[in-house]
Every structure is written in C-alpha cells, then in structure tokens.
Amino acid sequence: MIRFATKRLLQAVPVLLGLVVLVFIWVRLLPGDPARALLGESATPAQVERLRAAYGFDRPILEQFWMYLQRLGRGDFGTSLTTGESVLDGFLRRFPATIELAVAAMIFAVVLGIPIGYFAARHRGSLLDGAAVGGSLFGFVVPVFFLAYILKFIFALKLGWFPTAGRQDPRINATHYSGFYIVDGILTGEWDAAWDAVRHLALPAVALGAIPLAMIVRITRASVLDVISEDYVRTAKAKGLTRRIISRRHVLRNALLPVATIIGLQTGALLAGAVLTETVFAINGVGSYMFNAIGSMDYPVLQACILFVALIYTVINLLTDMSYGLIDPRARLS
C-alpha cells in the first residue's frame, strides 16, 4: 500500500509543476503588457515600472519563472485589482463558505444517490427504476444556474420555506470562529444560528448537488446491476445467506467501488460549479469571488483561484485513488 501511495504521489508532482508553468505562461499571454494586466487600467506608470522590476518582466524568461516560484513559495499571489487586498487572504476568507456548500451538496448527493441507485437496480424495470433513470437524465441536462433559479423561485420566493440569499440572517448576531457557520453555531451552542445557516445552505446545496446526485444514481445502479449477476452473489444465495447480508457484504461493498471514484472526481468539480450556484444565491464564497473576478477581469485573483482550485482538485483525486487502493486490494497492483 505504501508503495502504491508513493507512486501515485510522485505521479501528481509533474502535473502540479506543469500546472504552475501553464499558469505562468497564461499570465504572460494576457492581452497587453503583463505588468499592466496585473495592475489594471488605473495604474500609474510608476506603479507599472515597480511591478515590472519586482516581477522581473524585463529579465530572461527562466529567471522570471524562478522569481515566480519564489513568490509562490512565500505565499505571495498578488493583490486584487479591484479591492487591493492580498489574493491569498481574499481566497482563504471565502473558502469556508464554499467548502461548507460543497460538502453539503456532496452529502445530499451521496445520501440520496446510493439508495436510489441501489433500489433502482434491485427493482430493474419497475416504476422506481424508470423514475431514477429519468430523474438522473434531468439532473444532467438542466443547467445548474437554472435549477438554482427554479428552487429559489418555488421554495424561497413563492412558498417562503427557505431564505433567498446569503449564508445567515445578519439579525442573528452569531459568533464566528472558523468561518464554517454551521460548525461555529454548534461549537458555541448558538443553535438558532446553526439552524439558520442550515436553512440558508439547503437550496444552494440541492442545486449544486444535482449533477453529482445524477451521476451517483447512474453509477450505483449500473454497478449494482453488474455485481448482482456475479458468481459470488449466486454462491452467497446458494449458501442460504439472508438477503440483507448478501446485499451488505457482497453486493454493496463491491458495487460502491466505482461510486467512490465518482464522489472524488465530483467533489473537485463542485468547486468550479460553485461559481454559478454562489452567484445565484449571493453567497460570498470562492465561487462568487471568481465570478466577480471574471466580470472585472481581475487577473491576479483569477490566476490564484485557478492555481488553488486545480491544486485542491488534484489533491482530492489523489486521495480518491489512494482510498481506492485501500478499499480494493486489486487497484494497488495495476
């Protein structure tokens, strides 16, 4: 297992390095002078000159790259063009909101998706199966932001069951330590604050979780269908094991392996999907940070967000692969 993990870890190194190179090249390809692109239209010639010297835009390209790496190593990702704030600070401050949203969306998708997929496979051809397959198709084709609108329209604006925007009612004077509002509410014992945060999170999480839900339903269903016709399941039946033991020990355990991969891949993708969802529900997270950066072409923010999100994405994929090796001994050999 350690060998497998080391090997997989080493494979990720060139990818991450290549990513840094790609982002470095990207900044240099931006329209106009890179120093001007990173400072924005309103910069004075003196500011441009200073940044050009600091970033070494007049030096050989390899030296520039080395300086770039050093800056990254120091945690200097530049400052936002619109707010003048350090991009790293801006990102970290908004990160908990997005993590909270992505985790909630994933929990929604997993908790609903696996049972639905399982029962659809077990009752293949039934009404439930048809609804599951049809419903997952719906999840794939409806754009995330349109689904967000529909949910907001029905459940927030018309029925009034949920709040329309934000993360918490500002009238609740909640204490915040970590930036994870639900966790904060529980830790401080401010139950009303935690509950309010949950209510704010519900609709965005459902909107963001729709695609992973559709995928999990489909993969679980296909995978269970595969497994229930395996020899070892027949053997288990012949041995006289109860249906419950067969489904838990023999079917689900094997069928969930591909599902684990999808969960990992989708968790990374949720970070990008948050751009659309957070915008609709006015959640001040990494997603809306990127959305605003796109609107104002705030290159330092975009550059750092691409790096961070891709880094997180790669790490999650790495962890998924490793967990796969942990669950399924066969994966370590290949």
Added chain:
Amino acid sequence: MSAIAQAPGPAGQTGQPKQPAKATGAQRSAGTTVRVIRQLLRQPAAVFGLAIVLIVILVAIFAPLLTPYEPSSIEWGNQITPKSVPGPSAEHLLGLDSFGSDLMTQIVYGARQTIVVGVVSTGIGVSVGALLGLIAGGIGGWVDTAIMRLMDIMLSIPALLLAVSIVSLMGRSPMAVMVAIGVSQVPIFTRLLRGSLLGERRRDYVLAARSLGLRRPGIVTMEMMPNAAGPLIVQATLMLATAVNSVAALSFLGLSTSEPTAAEWGLMLVKAQSRLVSSPLLAFAPGCAIAITALGFTLLGEALREQLDPKSRPR
C-alpha cells in the same frame, strides 16, 4: 451484462471477429453506419432525441422565417416598467423581455447561437483531441508520455475555469467561447482515442495489415481509426449536450458578448434574475430551451453508445 456472459467477449472477439478481417476500414464503417441508423430508429428514446435535435437545428437555420422581429430590437422598450414586463399576447407569443425585445424572437435566435457555438466548439474538441490521441496512440514513446502529461495537467483544471482562462486571453467574443469550450474538451477526446487505439493494437487485423506490408501511419489511419471511431462519435454526441450547457454557463458569466441585447439563452437567464418573481417566464423560457436541447443530444448520444460501444452496459 453478467460476468459469465462477458467473459468470452474480449477473448472471443480476437479469435472470431464479426466482420471479415479482410474488409478495409472504410467498407466496414459504411456498412456499420446503415446498421446503426436502422437500429437507432427502432428505439423510441433515440427517435425522440433525434427529433429534438432536428427541431432545434431547423429553428436555428430558419430563425428569420419563424419570427417577424429582429432579435436585438428593443422597440417595445417603452412598455417595460421596473415592476412588470408585458406577458404573452397575440403579437408577442411569449411576451417581452426586460429590455423590450420580443422573447420568442430571442429564444429562436438563441437556438442559432447555441447550435453554432456548441457544434463548432465540439468540432474543435473532437478534431484537436482526436489528432493528439492519434499521435499519442500511434507513435507512442516519449511523444505519448508528453501529450498525456499535458492532458493530465489540463484535466486538473476544472473545465469551466479552463474555459474562463482562455476567454480572458482572447477577449469576450463568441469565437473565444468556441475555442474555450473546444479546448476544455480536448483531453477527453485525446484520452478516449488513445485508449481505444492501444486496445486495437493487439487485434488480428492489425497483425494482418502489418504482414501485408502496410506501414504504421497507414495502419493507424486506415485500419485502426475506423475501428476506434465508434466511442469517439458517441462521446462527441454526449459532449454536445455538455457544450450546450457550457455555452449557457459562459454567457451566464458574461464571457461571450458585451452586447446586453444579444440573443443568447445564458445571457437571457442573467437578465431574468431580477424579475424572477414578477415575470418567471423570462427565466423559464431560456432555461427550458437549454435543458431540452441538452436532453436531445444526451438521448441521442446514449442511444448511439448502446449501438456503437460494445463495452457499454445496458442501462
């Protein structure tokens, strides 16, 4: 489906190929095309998907004949108040949008933008991706490693962000959106074709072609490509559905145009946001248009997969 049924599959295929090994790739694929189309027309879901796709394409082509108005015309702007926009009427079947354009006209012309951008971007994705996959799988060695590493890096950036970074290089324009979506699709097609080429490499017909004295470029393009093309076609159809959504997402993010009255479904959804309560139709019309178009391509792609991709499982 079952392990027992599947087991002889891969082994048996090499021993007794369904088509005669002597037939050239071109002959084989011509026969396959007719067979696939015939079988597709027997599946209700496929016919439904095909019908949707054809309708959207026809609407896109004949947009000027379907509506008497211009898409960006805001001549009814004086009927718009901050509180409400006129709803459906005999003159305006779906009513007006928040700028005073005819909503129906915007939807109809939006089909044009969606289909053009979707098809061109997927075209870029397939052709560049297939070319790279062909080079990687055909040449192998360090070229293969280099290409596949680059693809790994591209895949490590979520597709939407990759598209955003490309648009920021090229400036806001429909062209930039096409390139952006196309490039973000490239790794998927490269991986797919390379994978199927590697799988084909050990097949008997490749050995036969080699012993006939064909050279490697000829074998890869004339013999192996037609055999590896099935999954590529399937994926391209499914990617069209994704592209329809990506087009909408990028115009939702304001990346495809700086023209506020442009007929784009994603842009229409942005404009509808502030009037969600008073005029939900402004959001529902373009939203449904996107979903229905994506549904058409998805149904068609999934039906094609069952026909063309023997490895796919029955769903």
